[in-house]
Amino acid sequence: METRSEADLTILYGSQTGNAEFLAYNISEAAAKAGLETELLTLNDALQENRLSWGRLLIVSSTHDNGHMPDNADAFWRWLQSCDGGQYSGLPYAVLAIGDSMYDDFCKAGQDFDGRLAELGAVPMLKRIDCDVDFDMTSGSWVKKLLASIPETAPWSPEGAVLVDAATASRFASAPEPWRTARLIGSRELTSRGSDRRVLHYDLGLPDDFAYLPGDSVEILPRNSEPLVQEWVRAFPSANTIRLGDEEVPFADALRERLELRIPHIGLVNALITRIASSEAADRIRDLLDSGDRSDIDAWLWGRDVLDVVQELGLDRDGAQPVIDAMRPLQPRSYSIASGPAVSEAGLSLTVASVAYRRDGRSHRGAGTSFLESLPNDAEIALRRVVAHEFRLPSDEAPLIMIGPGVGVAPFIGFLHELEARRSPNETWLFFGDRQRSTDWLYESEMRRWQESGVLTRLDLAFSRDRDEKHYVQHEILTNAEELRSWIDRGAHIYICGDKNRMAHDVERALVDALAPDGAEAGRGEAILDSLRAAGRYAKDVY
Structure with a gap:
């Protein structure tokens, strides 16, 4: 049975990593201090509990991956798309969107909610705000304006209640990925003596019904040291x-x-x-x-x-x-899967760079890395699958161009394991880089073996500290621009994985330059990359 909200403001949120949830709770607390009664729940819970009639509505939503709904908002979104025009005519609403401008579809989930509510006749109390990763700083004045407007905004009084029966709600529902218990089988160091950092490979044993695909990630819930x-x-x-x-x-x-x-x-x-x-x-x-x-x-x-x-x-x-x-709740740590299910359905592998440094007289260690390094073999680990949307192996025999310096190589190790196990004929080209060849060539033996067997068609390496001038994977891309265009002409898919703050931008700039032939008109490289993205042939997993 539908419950009509009597709250001054209903706050529905969609959150993948906890940021939108944290912000929604803070807004609810600020509203309470302003003397306003709020109702707070996830978007999917609003659908499942049939709480779909609100006096005033605020949606706070992040965007997952490249333009996708968070897991706890996707069912509500599918239902909202099915609603009849005018269903929410006159509903006062607002949308606070959270995103990361490094992604192409910045704040798309919030933009989609805003657009659809307007199509259904809802009336914005305040223009939507799109917040970048600095949402803590940029959302404050917007929230104050919104809360100040509530007493002046008449609540929605529809002629009839919005009702969804259980069968309809279940039709749109999709079960969120649950937390599961994995087991640490073992680990080995990938960097050699003399390296100024540690990178480790972890093998985990999985429950019988845990399934994943190449390109997926997992979130691990750590404990603080x-x-x-x-x-x-x-x-x-x-x-x-x-x-x-x-x-x-x-x-x-x-x-x-x-x-x-x-x-x-x-x-x-x-x-x-x-x-x-x-x-x-x-x-x-x-x-x-x-x-x-x-x-x-x-x-x-x-x-x-x-x-x-x-x-x-x-x-x-x-x-x-x-x-x-x-303070925020303890956040899960996300890691790309460095294995393929065709090799072993009972386990998966991770590639993890240890975080350890000193600052202002104190030792600092990463929460996820210190947690993993502290575990004995056979220890239990709470984890859940993070489904990739675009970051997938081609469904056909198209070539792959993989760009993954440092631990960004992890999903491509998974790709190559999978292609080897399937005996797939796809041509593969890997751009890998790190600091020094002698100490930091991660998965060197695997790469050499795949080259010898033909699983890895081409390998280009860039070790930044082995030359007088720094040399990175983007330089290798530019050096091999003509060959790269040839692969693209033959239908190749391009994948990038790694650091979003510097590497991803520099690599994308190099791709734009490399894709445009000499003498091409301005913007030609961007246009080619945009067409690859639209065709599902360009995917990024950056962090």
């Missing part, structure tokens, strides 16, 4: 228990398994800085936030964890709860 937990315990010696929502939790347990200690965010800094009086450090950080200069803010945050921020602000050692209230 014990040394970091104890640093927090020493920083707040009087904290024995803390509140997480309505739950009282031992402080150390919350630190270990519930809270994101590694990655600070702008919202946390903003929340904490309001609690302290003027000081040299606090005033400097206030000025930085007020400047709105994202590059300077990112530079200040780079390498810091949450405890670094807390200590730099000089927060009261007896005041753990306000800090906890501003």
